[in-house]
Amino acid sequence: MGGEQVPLTALFVLIIGGPEADDYSVGYLAQVCLGMVVGLLVNLLILPPLAIGTAVDRLTSFRGTLATHLSDIGVA
Numbered sequence: 001m002g003g004e005q006v007p008l009t010a011l012f013v014l015i016i017g018g019p020e021a022d023d024y025s026v027g028y029l030a031q032v033c034l035g036m037v038v039g040l041l042v043n044l045l046i047l048p049p050l051a052i053g054t055a056v057d058r059l060t061s062f063r064g065t066l067a068t069h070l071s072d073i074g075v076a
Contacts, residue, residue, distance in 0.1 A: 009028065012024075012028065013025045013028065
């Protein structure tokens with residue numbers, strides 16, 4: 001959880017939970033855990049596409065440009 005999420009959750013528990021804050025906090029915790037499990041399952045079962053092809057192309061281009069510049073510096 002982010003640093004701002006903890007105080008916000010505590011505020012929800014106090015304001016919305018009211019006299020039944022214990023039940024609300026357990027329900028909120030269950031909802032957060034379910035969201036985490038669903039998120040992990042989606043990432044594991046439906047693999048997100050990795051965008052490394054573009055990075056490899058850019059690095060290859062950079063290496064070529066760098067080699068040209070270094071070669072020019074060596075000649076100078």
